[in-house]
Amino acid sequence: MKKLVLALVSSVLFAIPAQAQLSGGILLGGGYLEDPGEGFGFAQIRGTFYEDDSFAHTVFLEILGFEDDATVFFSNGAGTFRADGDITFVNVTVNYELEAKLFGPISAYAGGGLGVEIVSLDSRFNFDIDSDTNFLAQFFAGVRADFGNGFHLQAGVRYLIRDDFSLLGDEFVTEDSFGYEIGAGFQF
Numbered sequence: 593m594k595k596l597v598l599a600l601v602s603s604v605l606f607a608i609p610a611q612a613q614l615s616g617g618i619l620l621g622g623g624y625l626e627d628p629g630e631g632f633g634f635a636q637i638r639g640t641f642y643e644d645d646s647f648a649h650t651v652f653l654e655i656l657g658f659e660d661d662a663t664v665f666f667s668n669g670a671g672t673f674r675a676d677g678d679i680t681f682v683n684v685t686v687n688y689e690l691e692a693k694l695f696g697p698i699s700a701y702a703g704g705g706l707g708v709e710i711v712s713l714d715s716r717f718n719f720d721i722d723s724d725t726n727f728l729a730q731f732f733a734g735v736r737a738d739f740g741n742g743f744h745l746q747a748g749v750r751y752l753i754r755d756d757f758s759l760l761g762d763e764f765v766t767e768d769s770f771g772y773e774i775g776a777g778f779q780f
Contacts, residue, residue: 615640617742621775625658625752627767632658636687640779648691654705656683662713677721679759682710683728683752691736701748702733711757726755726766734773742779749773 619636638652662679687705694700712723734748750773754766 615643615779617777617779619652619746619775619777621746621773623750623771623773625769625771627769628658628660630658630660632656632771632773634773634775636775636777638777638779646693648689648693648699650689650691650703652687652689654683654685654687654707656685657681678714680712680714682712683730684708684710685728685730687730687732689732697738697740699736699738700734701736701746702731704729704731709754709757711759713759722759724757724759726757728755729753743776744779745774745776747774 617638617640619638620634622631622633624631634654634656636652636654638650640648640650642649658681660679660681662677685705685707687703689701689703691699691701707728709726709728710723711726713721730750730752732748732750734746736744736746738744750771752769752771754768756766757764
């Protein structure tokens, strides 16, 4: 098995032409998730490890976040109390992207990633009530326009595969969700 992995890695490294260069970048954006019907924001730290006139291969770390309103009921010996709060979702993923250059400054991209979703329930008084961490996977695709000097805009769609989470002893069923987004980035 080690020999097979070594042979694959070696063949990829020797196939990369000498003119290929490493480059980095950042991308910021936002969009809308169908479930739970909330807006989200995201930030990516990107590293392109191979690029030629037709394709680019990029890996990136992404942090995506959104909030939803929550009403929580607590019971103790004196009765039941109601508290309003927020459920905060923070997704941290490592992703791979393949970009195909179509014509002029226009390209198409697609990829996927794996990571975790950190779910926390906070009161309106800013104290943490409970939290959970779960598996997350995503697939994404879209189009990108390069405006020169490393600046680009993109529009895309993503599909989030999310695990159920547990807060205050209750299990919450989480639906997988489509997200629609726009972003702006700078490559250096």
